[in-house]
Amino acid sequence: MSAPAALRALTGARQGRDRDLARNGLPVEPDRSQPLPRRLLRSRLAWLTLVMAIAYAVCLVLLYRQVVPDQEVPGGVSVGLGRDAVPIAARYAAITAIPLSLLFLWADRFRPQRFWVWIMTFGWGACVATYVAAGVNTWAASHLSIIGDGDPATGARAAIFVAPFVEEAAKGTVLFWLAILMRNAWVSRLSGIVLAGLSGAAFAFVENILYYGRAYRYAARTIGAVPPEQALQQTFVLRGLLTFFGHPLFTSMIGIGLAVALRSKSKTVRVVAPLAGFCCAALLHMSFNTAASLLSTRQQLFVLIFVAVPLVLGLVGFIVRTLFKEGRLIRTRLGDYVRVGWLEPDDPQPLSRLRTRTRALWHALFAGPATFLATVRLQRAVTELAYLRDSMDRGLVDAAGQRRERVLLEQLRALRSQAVITPVGHPTYPWQRLRRGAGRRAAVAAYPPPAFPGPAGLGGSFPAPGAPSGAPGPLGQTATRYSEVDPSWKPPGE
Incomplete structure (x- = not known):
């Protein structure tokens, strides 16, 4: 076989192995013999990341233009958030979003996802899901609301019957895409909870900015209302402290359903489990919006204490139990x-x-x-x-x-030879190495120069017995001493 034919055969065999791995959802090792720029240019994930980053930026700009400036509508002007309210609202929204996201990342410890997966999931929830949900909810509210003006906050029927399905579908779409593209990384239910929680936390982050900004702008434009900062803080207590868990909790049901489907061999389970997870997420979301829209303050507090808090504690217990279960596996x-x-x-x-x-x-x-x-x-x-x-x-x-x-x-x-598998003792911190290095230098300088033979033997660092401190021992032939003998001595009988 000629060299070109052998090369083609080798390339074909490698492509066949790559197709087998891809069919099973297993990762293909990149060819590290090629330079990094060439590998990035040939990587589908790299191009997908670039395209999605552009899409996220476009959705974020469109959402900004839709909700921040004042909009002219038939019969008047729809008041937007205003550019001065957005930075203030974003700071309050970040108080909840950052710790919640870090908590989900901390939980993803046995098989943490790649950094770009976290970024893509968070970006989808913050940009695409919020933009799609805002448009669909506004359209549905304009058709369902009787006394409202098209704002989802004024249409209870849209918040109860439309928003749960629209928002959960918008947040969960990225989970379905990830399950298709990298199903090998969904190794447990914990993987689904973490990715779903990130998407939900990102969605809640942008949604809280809208609610906080709306409260701030309304108080600033209303005569006799509370100060704008105080109105924003009141909304922050309700949404950022008492009900911050809402969106991550709802979307986690979709993540659990997808994880169950991917770890099952049954085709029925692979179809039913994601649908059941989505329905459970929409039902929880619908119940939450119903309580927020129709119940009194005392009734809402009762639902929060005796229904919502046990659900959150149950999810936390499920995550802890899953961590121990995965360790045993x-x-x-x-x-x-x-x-x-x-x-x-x-x-x-x-x-x-x-x-x-x-x-x-x-x-x-x-x-x-x-x-x-x-x-x-x-x-x-x-x-x-x-x-x-x-x-x-x-x-x-x-x-x-x-x-x-x-x-x-x-x-x-x-x-194995370079990694740490079983840590022993305490690590050597940089300042400890500097301190030990200075101590060793001082100790070596305090000793006299090496002297032969010395108590430490050949090459020892201590002076020879009887020699003055620091005095060198005998060198050359004088270092060897022989006992005195008779030069005329010879063996007997000679």
Whole structure:
């Protein structure tokens, strides 16, 4: 076979393996022999990220032009938020959005998603979902509201019967796209909760800006009303403190349904579970809007304490339980590789405990960038390996999983010597290294120069016995002393 024919055969075989991996939803290792710019230009995810970033920017600009400036409508002028209210409202909205998003990212610890996935999910909820929901809700309110002016806040029927389905569909669309593009990363229900929570927190962030800005602008334009800042703070207490959990809680139902579908082999479950998750999210959202629109303040407080708070605590308990469950699953699946000799017997325990993994990353952080990067890559590879083994055991992945399995095992073998697996003691912080280095320099300077032989032996750092401090020992042949002998001595009988 000629060289070109052999090259074509090799390329065809590699493309076939890549198609098998893609069919099973498994990642394909990039060709690291090519430069990074060429790999980015050939990456579909890189181009998709660029297109989506442009779409997010366009939706955000359109939403800004729709709600911030005053709009002329038939019969008058629709008052917008105003440019002066948006920065103030954004600061109050960030008080809730930032800690809530960080909390969801912290929960995604066993198999954290790529950074671009977090950004794309948050951007979708903040830009696309809010723009679509605002347009559809306004249109529905104009048709359903009897005394309202088209504003969703004035149409209770639109808030109860339209907004839950529209907003949950807008927030959950990105979850369906991610489930299609990277279903291998949805390894547990926790993955669905984290991504859904990020989309919901981003949606609530922009929606709170609209509500806070509307309260601020209304108080500023109304004679005899409370000061604008006070009106904004009252709205912040209601939406940012008492009911901040609403959107993330509702959308989490969709994430759980998708995660159940992706980890099941039954076609019925794969269809019913996402639909059930969406219906559950819309039902919870509808109940929340009904209570906010039709109940009195005392009744709303009763619903908040005895209905909403238990639901939130139940979701938190479910997340904690899932963390421990995933740890046991990783430990069990890594034990399969220990039994065949591909992993060390002591590997499953530290690599399946969140506390030990966190400590290992902390130790590696102060051991140098190379060690930290190797530790991160090893933990990601070993987690993917465990979940891949679980997928193969469930029958979700065919023989292509064995090729991905070999790649992960080779990565573990290459990273083991440099990564931190089982941290021991405390890490050496930079200031401790500087202090120890100064102490060693001072201690060495206090000793006299090395003297032979000295109590420390050859090359010791202590003076020889009987020699004055700092005096060098004998050098050359004078360092060897022989006992006195008779020069005329010879063996007897000679």
